[in-house]
Amino acid sequence: xxxxxxxxxxxxxxxxxxxxxxxxxxxxxxxxxxxxxxxxxxxxxxxxxxxxxxxxxxxxxxxxxxxxxxxxxxxxxxxxxxxxxxxxxxxxxxxxxxxxxxxxxxxxxxxxxxxxxxxxxxxxxxxxxxxxxxxxxxxxxxxxxxxxxxxxxxxxxxxxxxxxxxxxxxxxxxxxxxxxxxxxxxxxxxxxxxxxxxxxxxxxxxxxxxxxxxxxxxxxxxxxxxxxxxxxxxxxxxxxxxxxxxxxxxxxxxxxxxxxxxxxxxxxxxxxxxxxxxxxxxxxxxxxxxxxxxxxxxxxxxxxxxxxxxxxxxxxxxxxxxxxxxxxxxxxxxxxxxxxxxxxxxxxxxxxxxxxxxxxxxxxxxxxxxxxxxxxxxxxxxxxxxxxxxxxxxxxxxxxxxxxxxxxxxxxxxxxxxxxxxxxxxxxxxxxxxxxxxxxxxxxxxxxxxxxxxxxxxxxxxxxxxxxxxxxxxxxxxxxxxxxxxxxxxxxxxxxxxxxxxxxxxxxxxxxxxxxxxxxxxxxxxxxxxxxxxxxxxxxxxxxxxxxxxxxxxxxxxxxxxxxxxxxxxxxxxxxxxxxxxxxxxxxxxxxxxxxxxxxxxxxxxxxxxxxxxxxxxx
Amino acid sequence: xxxxxxxxxxxxxxxxxxxxxxxxxxxxxxxxxxxxxxxxxxxxxxxxxxxxxxxxxxxxxxxxxxxxxxxxxxxxxxxxxxxxxxxxxxxxxxxxxxxxxxxxxxxxxxxxxxxxxxxxxxxxxxxxxxxxxxxxxxxxxxxxxxxxxxxxxxxxxxxxxxxxxxxxxxxx
Numbered sequence: 190x191x192x193x194x195x196x197x198x199x200x201x202x203x204x205x206x207x208x209x210x211x212x213x214x215x216x217x218x219x220x221x222x223x224x225x226x227x228x229x230x231x232x233x234x235x236x237x238x239x240x241x242x243x244x245x246x247x248x249x250x251x252x253x254x255x256x257x258x259x260x261x262x263x264x265x266x267x268x269x270x271x272x273x274x275x276x277x278x279x280x281x282x283x284x285x286x287x288x289x290x291x292x293x294x295x296x297x298x299x300x301x302x303x304x305x306x307x308x309x310x311x312x313x314x315x316x317x318x319x320x321x322x323x324x325x326x327x328x329x330x331x332x333x334x335x336x337x338x339x340x341x342x343x344x345x346x347x348x349x350x351x352x353x354x355x356x357x358x359x360x361x362x363x364x365x366x367x368x369x370x371x372x373x374x375x376x377x378x379x380x381x382x383x384x385x386x387x388x389x390x391x392x393x394x395x396x397x398x399x400x401x402x403x404x405x406x407x408x409x410x411x412x413x414x415x416x417x418x419x420x421x422x423x424x425x426x427x428x429x430x431x432x433x434x435x436x437x438x439x440x441x442x443x444x445x446x447x448x449x450x451x452x453x454x455x456x457x458x459x460x461x462x463x464x465x466x467x468x469x470x471x472x473x474x475x476x477x478x479x480x481x482x483x484x485x486x487x488x489x490x491x492x493x494x495x496x497x498x499x500x501x502x503x504x505x506x507x508x509x510x511x512x513x514x515x516x517x518x519x520x521x522x523x524x525x526x527x528x529x530x531x532x533x534x535x536x537x538x539x540x541x542x543x544x545x546x547x548x549x550x551x552x553x554x555x556x557x558x559x560x561x562x563x564x565x566x567x568x569x570x571x572x573x574x575x576x577x578x579x580x581x582x583x584x585x586x587x588x589x590x591x592x593x594x595x596x597x598x599x600x601x602x603x604x605x606x607x608x609x610x611x612x613x614x615x616x617x618x619x620x621x622x623x624x625x626x627x628x629x630x631x632x633x634x635x636x637x638x639x640x641x642x643x644x645x646x647x648x649x650x651x652x653x654x655x656x657x658x659x660x661x662x663x664x665x666x667x668x669x670x671x672x673x674x675x676x677x678x679x680x681x682x683x684x685x686x687x688x689x690x691x692x693x694x695x696x697x698x699x700x701x702x703x704x705x706x707x708x709x710x711x712x713x714x715x716x717x718x719x720x721x722x723x724x725x726x727x728x729x730x731x732x733x734x735x736x737x738x739x740x741x742x743x744x745x746x747x748x749x750x751x752x753x754x755x756x757x758x759x760x761x762x763x764x765x766x767x768x769x770x771x772x773x774x775x776x777x778x779x780x781x782x783x784x785x786x787x788x789x790x791x792x793x794x795x796x797x798x799x800x801x802x803x804x805x806x807x808x
Numbered sequence: 809x810x811x812x813x814x815x816x817x818x819x820x821x822x823x824x825x826x827x828x829x830x831x832x833x834x835x836x837x838x839x840x841x842x843x844x845x846x847x848x849x850x851x852x853x854x855x856x857x858x859x860x861x862x863x864x865x866x867x868x869x870x871x872x873x874x875x876x877x878x879x880x881x882x883x884x885x886x887x888x889x890x891x892x893x894x895x896x897x898x899x900x901x902x903x904x905x906x907x908x909x910x911x912x913x914x915x916x917x918x919x920x921x922x923x924x925x926x927x928x929x930x931x932x933x934x935x936x937x938x939x940x941x942x943x944x945x946x947x948x949x950x951x952x953x954x955x956x957x958x959x960x961x962x963x964x965x966x967x968x969x970x971x972x973x974x975x976x977x978x979x980x
Binding site: 209216219540 | 891916
């Protein structure tokens with residue numbers, strides 16, 4: 190074992206030394222190894238970390254070819270940056286050959302990035318990737334944003350253009366039970382049956398035979414009897430019997446009256462229900478009209494059907510980036526949480542604590558970009574961005590950005606982009622204006638028609654404004670020399686309506702599509718109009734108006750036929766219940782009244798001769 | 809299996825080292841920080857430097873680290889809740905965190921992460937408990953079992969190995 194002194198780890202005096210000076214050697218070695226490792230691998234570490242962080246941030250694969258860190262001048266050079274398009278994994282949304290970043294050193298000590306100036310060279314958009322991009326982690330914020338934007342876009346329903354020939358109505362009413370009238374008539378039939386049962390039971394409970402038989406027995410027994418033969422006591426007894434019999438008849442009469450009231454009320458209810466069937470029939474007419482595949486005749490319907498989906502797709506892409514901006518450039522100043530980078534242990538939540546006296550986590554004071562675009566928009570562009578930050582409230586001025594290109598005669602003759610994001614206060618104010626002219630938009634197929642639109646030389650004017658939760662977007666695309674390419678295979682099998690619409694559209698030399706989005710950002714109203722709307726609508730009305738009227742009349746007749754089949758027996762049954770019930774009441778009343786008259790006559794003949802000597806009961 | 813053997817070897821070596829129970833307990837306590845809190849953080853660099861420079865048992869620190877790593881994984885949800893409560897659910901502390909967040913260097917400690925802060929604070933709170941329990945355990949072991957194990961073939965084989973000699977460099 191150990192000696193006492195050694196056990197104390199001390200110098201033999203019994204006291205333990207606090208510091209182990211020999212431990213400084215391995216400590217120095219570790220620190221030295223870290224410094225050497227940093228010098229050797231710093232660029233690779235920064236590159237890898239930046240790739241991972243940017244991929245998480247943007248929700249798409251970000252690749253960086255090389256990073257060059259210059260500590261002395263606090264500058265970073267990034268080479269070969271590629272950002273994959275989150276909507277198309279085979280293309281790069283943007284790629285830049287070289288990005289030069291001039292950083293401020295002091296904020297770096299606070300783990301914050303303040304870029305005084307960034308310069309991008311040879312930025313290109315829409316370049317095909319060498320290999321497809323990796324998908325974003327489904328649990329990441331960007332992936333969730335993508336899903337949320339898709340859900341957001343799904344709220345806009347685009348009704349397809351209905352050009353099915355209206356003389357081939359497949360089934361107005363395949364299942365009659367779909368009609369409200371039929372459903373109500375079935376229920377009413379059950380109630381009528383129940384009513385009939387009630388009427389039968391009610392009549393049986395009147396006990397008419399019992400009352401009439403009892404009265405008949407009294408009248409028979411006292412027929413021809415004289416007071417003189419009965420004596421005073423006998424006469425008095427006979428008068429009492431007659432009066433009792435009259436009372437029984439009167440009670441039965443009262444029951445008949447009550448029965449009549451019940452019958453009247455029940456029949457009135459059934460009659461009222463029958464009237465409601467007529468109201469239900471109006472709904473069934475509308476339902477049957479809905480089953481008809483009638484062409485859309487309203488202008489907005491046509492615009493939405495033709496260009497709605499294309500517009501929604503474009504706006505959805507804009508909204509994805511805007512939503513990311515919402516997250517990373519929050520309005521106001523408050524502690525902000527983000528998911529920490531994934532690690533083997535639980536990642537937890539990272540909280541940012543901005544203060545008005547400090548630096549924001551990220552600030553780009555000024556950026557100058559020169560970039561090139563391939564394809565139909567090929568050319569050189571310049572852009573600026575100022576005060577792009579993760580905490581606008583600290584910077585105190587809005588983020589502004591511009592892009593410009595002017596090259597008369599080129600495919601994209603003019604481009605002007607100006608935008609502003611004011612998130613200094615809790616209520617955000619954003620605006621964006623994009624004017625582009627003299628470019629060719631990519632062609633697209635018109636849904637529901639064998640036509641493809643090649644817009645040719647076009648102009649685009651996008652205006653977006655946001656004030657708090659309210660948004661106002663207006664996007665106008667004008668194509669002055671459009672070409673309509675017909676799919677001859679499909680065109681051969683077109684019906685008459687489709688042919689009319691195709692001819693109407695194909696004769697239009699220019700197209701203007703106006704997409705507007707207003708209301709709240711969460712649930713905006715989207716409207717797509719085009720100059721095709723009125724032309725197509727007018728032509729459809731000319732050609733299809735009369736046919737539509739005939740089709741509607743046929744639908745109405747089909748409903749009437751089905752409804753009448755169901756309701757006519759029902760009406761007869763209700764009438765029968767009423768007539769049968771009324772007849773029973775009338776018969777009962779007549780019999781009872783006759784019997785009472787007979788009883789009263791007998792009573793008079795017995796009691797009258799006594800001249801009031803005999804005191805009659807209840808007199 | 810190898811890891812378990814190494815751990816066993818480390819345990820026995822530490823308990824039979826020349827360090828005092830206090831030095832071993834202090835080593836285990838510091839090593840617990842490495843295991844309980846997420847490793848790659850500035851505070852763990854400081855802890856590691858302390859393990860090297862302070863006159864505590866290095867082996868005990870490694871042992872504490874190894875023992876507390878699985879515990880750290882297990883308790884991460886609890887640490888997250890503790891950190892969340894401190895960072896977000898206690899408004900009185902917000903000015904304090906805001907000040908720390910905007911000081912130089914400190915943000916690199918990742919104290920603003922719920923798991924990092926929660927695990928570190930939990931370790932700080934548990935420090936006296938870990939220290940005294942470890943110290944008690946070492947005292948009990950040395951009094952009851954040390955003599956027999958010291959004479960065992962396993963201990964003799966271990967002492968003869970080169971690893972033991974390297975280990976002895978850091979003995980207190």
